[in-house]
Amino acid sequence: MGELRSKAEHTEAIRTKGRVRVVVNTRSRQGRRHYPAVVRALRAEGFDSIRFLPVVDPKRLRATLEEALADEPDLLVVGGGDGTLSAAVKHVAHRDVALGVLPLGTTNNFVRSLGVPLDLAGAVRVLRTGKVADIDLGVAGDREFANLASFGVSVEVAGKVRHGVKRLLGRAAYPLTALTVLPGHRPFRAFLTVDGHRHELLTHQLNIANGRFHGGWQVARDISIDNGRLVAYQLGSGKRLRLLLETMVRAGSGRWRSLAGGPFVVGREMHLETDPPMAADVDGEVRLMTPITIRTVPNGLRVMVPDDFVDS
Missing domain, CATH: 3.40.50.10330 (Probable inorganic polyphosphate/atp-NAD kinase; domain 1)
Structure with a gap:
């Protein structure tokens, strides 16, 4: 270019x-x-x-x-x-x-x-x-994305949420559809390598975010789409009941969480392996599979933002 x-x-x-x-x-x-x-x-x-x-x-x-x-x-x-x-x-x-x-x-x-x-x-x-700002992009495999790569129950939810329900309920359609998917969903084991450290977890849902929001609710108040970092976090654990409760809480409140107080992993590049291999939902497109490497591209996209947007 x-x-x-x-x-x-x-x-x-x-x-x-x-x-x-x-x-x-x-x-x-x-x-x-x-x-x-x-x-x-x-x-x-x-x-x-x-x-x-x-x-x-x-x-x-x-x-x-x-x-x-x-x-x-x-x-x-x-x-x-x-x-x-x-x-x-x-x-x-x-x-x-x-x-x-x-x-x-x-x-x-x-x-x-x-x-x-x-x-x-x-x-x-x-x-x-407003003003022009340069923000980060994420790259999953060879696909650039603005907001989120997700793995687990949300991939099934994205394929099953009905357009009529979305039209009627808006963003609440996603957690409500998740409640119907969860009973039959099996947890998976994820291995996330960031800055030489290998993290292992058992969960139903893993997200790797470039942006601050998921499902219309803020992930955490100290995440930014312009800080050169990705943030990985799980919803719930390997237990359906815990994920069910967290889904209901998020659907009802969308409460802020802090990077210092939640199960977050932060880095510029992340390598993810899962057992079993899983599909990746990358900003709404399900075309990639694990294992996968996800990284940031600083200042990869020029956007129009409000004048008070903090452009680093």
Whole structure:
């Protein structure tokens, strides 16, 4: 990729010339409902050069993103669920274009990690008044991701959660579906090697996070999407009852936990082996298997964030 402008130059370009391309998955529940409001709100912000590319066929998502980027915009605005954002991240990574995100998903984990408001008007305002920041990406195998790689019961949940339940209950659909999966789920043994130390655990669920949020709830208050570190943590242990209780607590409260007080492992690179080998859910895509190495790519993605975002 070519050389990137300074963040200050890029921010100024967006605020003045404002070459903006907008890709919204109108087949998603939120995208279909809010697309007219997205168009009105962005036009009201007065960007000089703006083009809208609604995605009516999910199979055309990647081609639509490539079409938008062919215009060499300063800002690519994307709205949709985890799959839409995951595809956008792969296209924008390491390029001289900032990614702007709209809260049109079910859990909006990436949006929350950036500190972008969850109301549409507030998120659009950030696109005009915010700043450009460079954040970390994770890499699992050869796949870059923004938020999370997960292993265990959540992979089954992602495949079984019904769209009707998501439409009705939003982010609560995931822990509620987990309650139906857990009784038949068998624990697995995980071996995690970080900085020369090998950690062994028996669990039903292991997550390795780049971002701060999972399932719409904050993992821990001292995790950042911009500190060059991954954080691995388990939910529950090898006992279903403990995971069941933790799932219910998280569904009901989403309480903060601290890295100093929880079962966390922190590092820039992690090698994971499991017994038995397991599928990996990488930002909503289930295509990789353990053993797998996961690492960070500092400043791998340029994004539009609120002005008070701490950009390290």
